[in-house]
Amino acid sequence: MKRLAIALACTVGTFAVQADIFYDNARVRSAEPQYENITVPRDECRNEWVTDSQRVSSGTPNFGGVVLGALVGGVVGNQVGRGNGGREAATALGALVGALAGDRIAGRNNHYEQVQEAPRQVTRCQTVNDVQARLTGYRVAYDYRGQTYTTLMREDPGPNLQVRVSVDPVGPAMY
Numbered sequence: 001m002k003r004l005a006i007a008l009a010c011t012v013g014t015f016a017v018q019a020d021i022f023y024d025n026a027r028v029r030s031a032e033p034q035y036e037n038i039t040v041p042r043d044e045c046r047n048e049w050v051t052d053s054q055r056v057s058s059g060t061p062n063f064g065g066v067v068l069g070a071l072v073g074g075v076v077g078n079q080v081g082r083g084n085g086g087r088e089a090a091t092a093l094g095a096l097v098g099a100l101a102g103d104r105i106a107g108r109n110n111h112y113e114q115v116q117e118a119p120r121q122v123t124r125c126q127t128v129n130d131v132q133a134r135l136t137g138y139r140v141a142y143d144y145r146g147q148t149y150t151t152l153m154r155e156d157p158g159p160n161l162q163v164r165v166s167v168d169p170v171g172p173a174m175y
Contacts, residue, residue, distance in 0.1 A: 020167045026144035031156045035133040045125040065106025073098015
């Protein structure tokens with residue numbers, strides 16, 4: 001019997017502690033948009049002309065040196081070669097090596113370098129941070145039963161705002 005009385009008292013106490021809740025409408029006085037500044041990066045590019053310096057070798061093959069080197073190389077190759085097939089191969093190889101050597105030797109005096117400047121277009125980019133104001137919500141002031149309240153809301157509520165009202169007893173609760 002004692003247990004039943006305790007359980008009944010706890011159940012009644014639980015319902016007594018809970019407040020009555022109902023919904024009503026309040027008149028909106030103002031809804032001011034609230035903004036925050038955010039940084040938005042973007043690339044800003046521009047085209048520029050730059051001048052590159054290049055070393056350019058100039059010189060033409062010296063045909064006299066090539067011919068003379070081929071003749072000397074052919075004669076030396078013919079003297080070195082043994083047998084009919086070996087002599088022909090040595091002559092041809094000597095003529096080739098002699099032509100290359102003759103061109104190089106004769107070309108030393110005819111060879112020079114110059115600097116040539118060549119313009120070219122280059123795209124240069126850099127990241128620029130733009131500051132933009134972003135709407136974060138509304139600071140809403142509203143009147144309910146002669147009192148003014150303020151809250152933050154995601155959207156503009158319009159001329160009226162639904163409010164939740166809870167009623168709690170002021171006196172000491174019975175447990």
